[in-house]
Amino acid sequence: MSRIHTALTDTLSTAAATGRTPGFVAAVWQDGRPLYSGAFGTLHIGGTDPMREDAVFWLASMTKALTSVAALQLVDQGRLSLDADLGELLAPLARPQVLEGFSEDGQPRLRPARTPVTLRRLLSHTSGFGYDMWSADLGRYIEATGMPGLGTGQRAALELPLLFDPGTDWAYGISTDWVGLAVEAVTGEDLASWMSTHLLAPLGMTATAFAPTPDMQARHAGLSLRTPDGTLVPFELPPAPAPDFAGGGGGLHGTASDYLRFLQMLLDGGNSPGGRILKPETVAEMQRNQLGDVKIRKLASAAPFLTHDLDMADGGPAEWGLCGMLHPQGGPNGRRPGSLSWAGLANTYYWVDPAERLCAVILTQMLPFADPDCLALAATFERAVYAGIAV
Numbered sequence: 001m002s003r004i005h006t007a008l009t010d011t012l013s014t015a016a017a018t019g020r021t022p023g024f025v026a027a028v029w030q031d032g033r034p035l036y037s038g039a040f041g042t043l044h045i046g047g048t049d050p051m052r053e054d055a056v057f058w059l060a061s062m063t064k065a066l067t068s069v070a071a072l073q074l075v076d077q078g079r080l081s082l083d084a085d086l087g088e089l090l091a092p093l094a095r096p097q098v099l100e101g102f103s104e105d106g107q108p109r110l111r112p113a114r115t116p117v118t119l120r121r122l123l124s125h126t127s128g129f130g131y132d133m134w135s136a137d138l139g140r141y142i143e144a145t146g147m148p149g150l151g152t153g154q155r156a157a158l159e160l161p162l163l164f165d166p167g168t169d170w171a172y173g174i175s176t177d178w179v180g181l182a183v184e185a186v187t188g189e190d191l192a193s194w195m196s197t198h199l200l201a202p203l204g205m206t207a208t209a210f211a212p213t214p215d216m217q218a219r220h221a222g223l224s225l226r227t228p229d230g231t232l233v234p235f236e237l238p239p240a241p242a243p244d245f246a247g248g249g250g251g252l253h254g255t256a257s258d259y260l261r262f263l264q265m266l267l268d269g270g271n272s273p274g275g276r277i278l279k280p281e282t283v284a285e286m287q288r289n290q291l292g293d294v295k296i297r298k299l300a301s302a303a304p305f306l307t308h309d310l311d312m313a314d315g316g317p318a319e320w321g322l323c324g325m326l327h328p329q330g331g332p333n334g335r336r337p338g339s340l341s342w343a344g345l346a347n348t349y350y351w352v353d354p355a356e357r358l359c360a361v362i363l364t365q366m367l368p369f370a371d372p373d374c375l376a377l378a379a380t381f382e383r384a385v386y387a388g389i390a391v
Contacts, residue, residue: 004388025361055221059250062343102144263361325340
């Protein structure tokens, strides 16, 4: 067993022994090869089955990076444009409305957007679309209009108003779900089928899917909830009764090793053992700041049941590319300048470090998001990785 493997196992075993987090899997690749993989705790809170390295996790917003790449494949093929008005492809985006507030009787006040929704703006989260979990105004709009929530799986749940004119600000939200619909509109296929054939299969991601197979379900990590007194209890999100679209913003389930195959492709400039996925210049554009003078805002929770307040940049400078957060000055726990990262709602986290040719994931399954103990675990893991490769 290598020195780094022993050091990481010791560090993570100590963290797991506190019982402050549910079972988790942590894994790292460097230079295209597995450097470390470990599983800790149990597959289910209160259960006896040990966590396993091939456990399946709901990836939630870690789905966004894959949906973004699926759309950029179509850009490479000349079938989608980064800067064209998407209202010509998707009718609901032809006349976007901006939410300006509410009248005295509680009705929404809307006005036409002054700028168009484009693929670049969707991918960089400057489209104006948000999430009601981080926008009390969107929550109030949904309640006032009676429109379905995102958890229903209904396409109508995506027809929210914008929070600002596209291109003028940044807000994290349902933009990538619209990207998935753009992929479907161009290809004539549902997102799950297109992604399976053109992305997952070439990358060898055999245990990643929007609808987990029975084998994947048998090793799916159980979701848990941290109650106000700090206790972890088993929990299940109510399933959408009949979803009518594949959630490009958060619908995938998969394993740590599968996701590292995807991240390695980004490190390899779009190439993979199964063939080229993206042009090198497209991958370079993904890792270029798309915000201009716009700044990433900290996200204040409007739904404490689902998420805490969020600052994924740890107080440092941050930018956004075409699939995730960019760290121009690196991070406090070791990642180098130019790294890329993001996360998923059930406390799943990843980063990509081109300077060290390294990518890593740490996956749990619990709510609320941005749990302080899970963030501390992820930071401990990151520090241990960089300490290990420095030896």
